Amino acid sequence: MQRVFRLVMILLFLTLFSVSGLTDNSGIDVNTTVQAFQDTGFSVGLGKMQTVDAIGLYDAGITPSCYAINPSAPYMSFKVPKAPGQTSNNTISDSPINPENKGLWLDYHTRPDEAFVYIGTTPPECDYFSYCGYLATRYFPLSNEKRRVYASLGDAISLSRLKDEPAYNSGVFSKPIIIIFTADMNTDTKARTALTAVGYPEDIIHTLVVPHTLVNLGLDSETDTLTTLHRVALFRNEEEGDAYMNSTPGTVYRLTPETEEEPAFFDVPDVIPRGTGDTREMDLMDDLEELRQAIIDRNEGYEVQDLTTKIWIFEGYDAIQRGIDALGDIRDTVYLNTTNTVLGDKPGECIMVYGVNHVATKKATYANFGLYGLAALNGIEGISNHDYTGTAEEYLPGNPNAQYLYVAKICREDDGSPSTSVIPSGVGAHGVEPDEPCFVGFRVYVEPETSVGPAWNEIVYDRAIKITP
Numbered sequence: 205m206q207r208v209f210r211l212v213m214i215l216l217f218l219t220l221f222s223v224s225g226l227t228d229n230s231g232i233d234v235n236t237t238v239q240a241f242q243d244t245g246f247s248v249g250l251g252k253m254q255t256v257d258a259i260g261l262y263d264a265g266i267t268p269s270c271y272a273i274n275p276s277a278p279y280m281s282f283k284v285p286k287a288p289g290q291t292s293n294n295t296i297s298d299s300p301i302n303p304e305n306k307g308l309w310l311d312y313h314t315r316p317d318e319a320f321v322y323i324g325t326t327p328p329e330c331d332y333f334s335y336c337g338y339l340a341t342r343y344f345p346l347s348n349e350k351r352r353v354y355a356s357l358g359d360a361i362s363l364s365r366l367k368d369e370p371a372y373n374s375g376v377f378s379k380p381i382i383i384i385f386t387a388d389m390n391t392d393t394k395a396r397t398a399l400t401a402v403g404y405p406e407d408i409i410h411t412l413v414v415p416h417t418l419v420n421l422g423l424d425s426e427t428d429t430l431t432t433l434h435r436v437a438l439f440r441n442e443e444e445g446d447a448y449m450n451s452t453p454g455t456v457y458r459l460t461p462e463t464e465e466e467p468a469f470f471d472v473p474d475v476i477p478r479g480t481g482d483t484r485e486m487d488l489m490d491d492l493e494e495l496r497q498a499i500i501d502r503n504e505g506y507e508v509q510d511l512t513t514k515i516w517i518f519e520g521y522d523a524i525q526r527g528i529d530a531l532g533d534i535r536d537t538v539y540l541n542t543t544n545t546v547l548g549d550k551p552g553e554c555i556m557v558y559g560v561n562h563v564a565t566k567k568a569t570y571a572n573f574g575l576y577g578l579a580a581l582n583g584i585e586g587i588s589n590h591d592y593t594g595t596a597e598e599y600l601p602g603n604p605n606a607q608y609l610y611v612a613k614i615c616r617e618d619d620g621s622p623s624t625s626v627i628p629s630g631v632g633a634h635g636v637e638p639d640e641p642c643f644v645g646f647r648v649y650v651e652p653e654t655s656v657g658p659a660w661n662e663i664v665y666d667r668a669i670k671i672t673p
Contacts, residue, residue, distance in 0.1 A: 244398040249458035251284035255449050259633045260301050272531040275574035275586030277437035278449050282456045283308040292425040311340035311429040316421040316467045319386035324454015329377045331438035331570045336360035337385050337412040340431040355530040356520030358473040361410050364655040371407040387414035388467035415472040479659030485560050491605040498599040499556050509670040511542035537657040540646040542668050549638040552673045554615035559666035561610045562648045563589040567658050569650035575614050578641040582633040585625040587612050592623040644668045
């Protein structure tokens with residue numbers, strides 16, 4: 205009877221997804237893939253990869269913040285059903301603002317022997333993309349509460365590393381990809397067997413490991429929940445990028461073994477070391493001080509307040525050990541932020557942002573910043589190296605190192621410059637109010653030589669100055 209019920213539920217899911225247009229985007233029918241997983245001994249639940257509206261979730265009161273979203277890089281995530289027989293509640297569903305996702309969850313309790321398999325396509329051409337797994341929330345018995353930890357569980361599967369694989373020698377964009385998210389080597393092997401049996405190439409299958417010693421796995425309410433993020437930054441063609449982010453680029457299969465057995469857990473994965481030992485940016489410190497003075501001279505008569513930049517977020521393994529919130533970190537970047545300030549609405553009031561262009565010095569693949577409201581952690585109107593490259597030369601005429609620096613602005617008034625971030629108010633978490641504490645957050649993504657974020661001590665921190673009439 206239980207098997208009949210599962211078959212009925214799968215047929216119901218298939219009917220639903222047929223209506224919504226969800227497919228594997230692989231040329232292999234969803235029904236065929238489901239059957240292969242069933243033949244391998246799995247109960248199958250169907251989900252999807254889809255954009256996450258972090259600001260919409262916060263404004264609707266579903267989440268406690270916007271998780272320090274990157275304003276230059278939209279996010280997608282697995283949205284999956286509960287496990288068979290699961291009675292505990294997961295934490296977050298976007299169904300209140302996206303009713304078609306009723307019954308699907310952004311984070312999920314997980315049996316130790318389960319796997320989540322995403323079959324889809326990579327994004328169209330862009331500067332960066334990645335897939336990363338997370339510990340989402342943790343139950344803390346001493347305080348009898350569940351808190352967000354949102355910590356990465358290892359290195360991501362990313363553009364910089366995929367492009368070196370044989371499967372992507374002819375191109376990495378808009379190509380088939382399969383991601384398995386699991387703690388169990390046996391389940392991983394069985395899933396791969398089913399996938400290759402129906403024709404998926406082995407070399408497009410990748411595993412994101414759930415390290416069981418770092419995560420309390422299980423389906424009851426006192427276990428951890430997991431989640432995933434698919435990041436994409438700076439599409440080369442905005443129309444193609446919008447089409448991708450508004451689509452459902454693939455199917456997520458929740459695989460639950462019909463017979464629960466003792467898992468063969470993966471070890472905690474090694475991570476790629478940060479840093480190369482190259483401190484070339486430090487040679488620009490004198491030029492940076494000269495640039496600071498040039499900015500102040502341009503704003504003579506204004507009150508000047510330097511905002512101190514510091515390390516904002518370290519890494520997931522650090523957050524897990526300390527029980528703190530890593531806000532969906534990823535090892536592909538460095539996170540920096542400034543001390544808090546207030547961006548008022550007086551004419552001429554602004555925050556001048558300046559620093560080393562880490563892409564120009566070849567310490568990063570892309571870099572950006574955004575303004576964040578302190579309460580909502582809502583990144584607004586991001587400015588990237590695409591926008592500010594070359595902006596320091598008018599401040600430092602004749603200085604040959606000006607090409608490695610930048611100047612940008614955060615303000616309330618649109619001056620038409622691509623390096624100016626215009627911050628609205630009165631629009632909920634889509635803006636920052638004039639009396640609201642806020643800060644500037646910086647990201648420095650993917651050192652080409654290592655394929656992960658640079659080491660903090662090898663880059664010059666980006667800076668900001670508050671200018672008030």
